[in-house]
Amino acid sequence: MRLIDQYRDAICTAIAAIPAGSISSYGTIARCAGIPGRARLVARLLAEGDHDDLPWHRVLRADGRIAFPAGSSGFREQARRLRAEGVSVVQGRVVRPNRAGADMGERDIDRLLWG
DNA sequence: GCGGTGACTGACA
């Protein structure tokens, strides 16, 4: 049994909890899924593709930058989806993620998941 | 078992 299969549900749940127009990071999602420090595991899960049902585009690096290489198809798609939700992206970076409740911290997601 | 590879992170220059 792969660890990624073991935590797939928890990770997907955490990602699905991010409201439209908000963003979070791989590390935050990992913590919310009960696997602190495993940001790369979250990335690995998303890299498997077939996540049309998840708001994967709301997951960014810890510094607010898009994780894909600049100019790649994934990069453009993520930026497009974010802008479609009113999130401004400049130079592959979300502008002021800490203002106006645009970013989702661990507690915020926990609150959405558990009330 | 070993080495390479990331949709990562934090610290530091």
Place this chain on the structure above:
DNA sequence: CTGTCAGCCACCG
């Protein structure tokens, strides 16, 4: 502000 760098760790050949 940008760029390195060392950890990181599951997965794969």
